[in-house]
Amino acid sequence: MTLTLLFIILIACHLESTGAKWTYNGPDGEHNWSNNYPFCGGAFQSPIDFQTQLLRYDPNLPPIQVQNYNLSTKEQLTLSNNGHSVQLYLPSHMYISSLPHRYSAAQLHFHWGSSNLLTGSEHTVNGKRFAGEMHVVHFNSDKYPNISMAVDKHDGLAVLGVFIEIGEFNPAFDKFFKYMNGIKYRDQKIQVPAFNIHALLPARLDEYYRYDGSLTTPPCYPSVLWTVFRRPVTISRKQFLALATALYASYAQESTTVPLHGNYRKPQIADNRVVLVSFKDGKKPKC
Numbered sequence: 632m633t634l635t636l637l638f639i640i641l642i643a644c645h646l647e648s649t650g651a652k653w654t655y656n657g658p659d660g661e662h663n664w665s666n667n668y669p670f671c672g673g674a675f676q677s678p679i680d681f682q683t684q685l686l687r688y689d690p691n692l693p694p695i696q697v698q699n700y701n702l703s704t705k706e707q708l709t710l711s712n713n714g715h716s717v718q719l720y721l722p723s724h725m726y727i728s729s730l731p732h733r734y735s736a737a738q739l740h741f742h743w744g745s746s747n748l749l750t751g752s753e754h755t756v757n758g759k760r761f762a763g764e765m766h767v768v769h770f771n772s773d774k775y776p777n778i779s780m781a782v783d784k785h786d787g788l789a790v791l792g793v794f795i796e797i798g799e800f801n802p803a804f805d806k807f808f809k810y811m812n813g814i815k816y817r818d819q820k821i822q823v824p825a826f827n828i829h830a831l832l833p834a835r836l837d838e839y840y841r842y843d844g845s846l847t848t849p850p851c852y853p854s855v856l857w858t859v860f861r862r863p864v865t866i867s868r869k870q871f872l873a874l875a876t877a878l879y880a881s882y883a884q885e886s887t888t889v890p891l892h893g894n895y896r897k898p899q900i901a902d903n904r905v906v907l908v909s910f911k912d913g914k915k916p917k918c
């Protein structure tokens with residue numbers, strides 16, 4: 632009894648420091664996010680469906696260039712289960728150099744489906760949902776000292792989105808997938824050796840979708856310059872199933888375990904937004 636009470640107090644303190652509870656299903660699901668997080672019901676929300684009629688070819692979009700992504704294996708990175716995703720913290724000496732500001736890396740994380748529904752990407756292409764999606768989150772380090780200061784600013788964040796589909800085994804993803812059993816429960820963290828983060832990106836960094844959007848999770852700040860690569864990367868079915876079944880959204884102390892999967896938000900309205908594309912085929916001609 633006392634332990635249960637202590638646990639409730641711990642959870643309550645935790646919520647106070649991190650904001651109100653939110654989930655992907657049930658009463659705290661995405662339809663209700665805006666009750667506690669008003670931006671989730673506001674403008675410039677993400678993800679969106681990349682429908683052909685929203686796309687505009689922009690010949691001035693340069694290939695994405697990233698710096699210092701090949702991390703030394705001597706460096707250690709924190710891998711965590713935050714109850715909503717698996718997250719790998721990244722050092723801020725990694726950055727994107729091809730945008731008008733320098734955007735330094737903060738973390739990468741994933742969205743995925745479940746073992747019986749393999750589709751769980753957030754962005755979709757003409758309604759097609761991929762198996763999963765990786766987000767490499769960067770903040771504008773020219774203007775802000777850290778991600779906490781940048782997260783709610785209109786020019787605060789730049790996220791690289793990578794579609795994941797089932798196919799060939801991907802050795803780069805295994806560099807941290809293999810530690811997943813060490814973070815089965817919410818708030819668990821472990822240190823893992825760093826590796827070449829560039830190997831997680833698709834081969835073609837010149838073909839992408841670009842638009843102004845938001846965090847896809849509460850508090851849904853409209854602070855993200857999105858770059859979603861056109862070409863997916865592949866992971867094997869076995870790798871996908873490991874991701875989809877290894878983790879829980881619940882704390883180790885809780886008696887009912889809640890599986891962590893299906894952690895993607897539904898497409899949001901595009902409003903008057905256009906999606907710029909760096910590639911020429913498969914879009915409506917500019918007129």
Ligand SMILES: *[C@@H]1O[C@H](CO)[C@@H](O)[C@H](O)[C@H]1NC(C)=O
Nearest residue numbers: 656657658659660661662663
């Ligand atoms: C939103 O929250 C209310 C109050 O908790 C609940 O009755 C309702 O079912 C929730 N909506 C959804 C779509 O879950």
Ligand SMILES: *[C@@H]1O[C@H](CO)[C@@H](O)[C@H](O)[C@H]1NC(C)=O
Nearest residue numbers: 701702703704826827829830
């Ligand atoms: C990454 O760096 C390591 C040395 O730390 C080097 O051996 C390896 O070839 C580099 N990989 C790439 C793709 O540049």
Ligand SMILES: *[C@@H]1O[C@H](CO)[C@@H](O)[C@H](O)[C@H]1NC(C)=O
Nearest residue numbers: 775776777778779780781782
């Ligand atoms: C971020 O920078 C602000 C302003 O310099 C500082 O007050 C805050 O403690 C920093 N936050 C973190 C998490 O480092």
Ligand SMILES: [Zn+2]
Nearest residue numbers: 740742766847
């Ligand atoms: Zn994300």
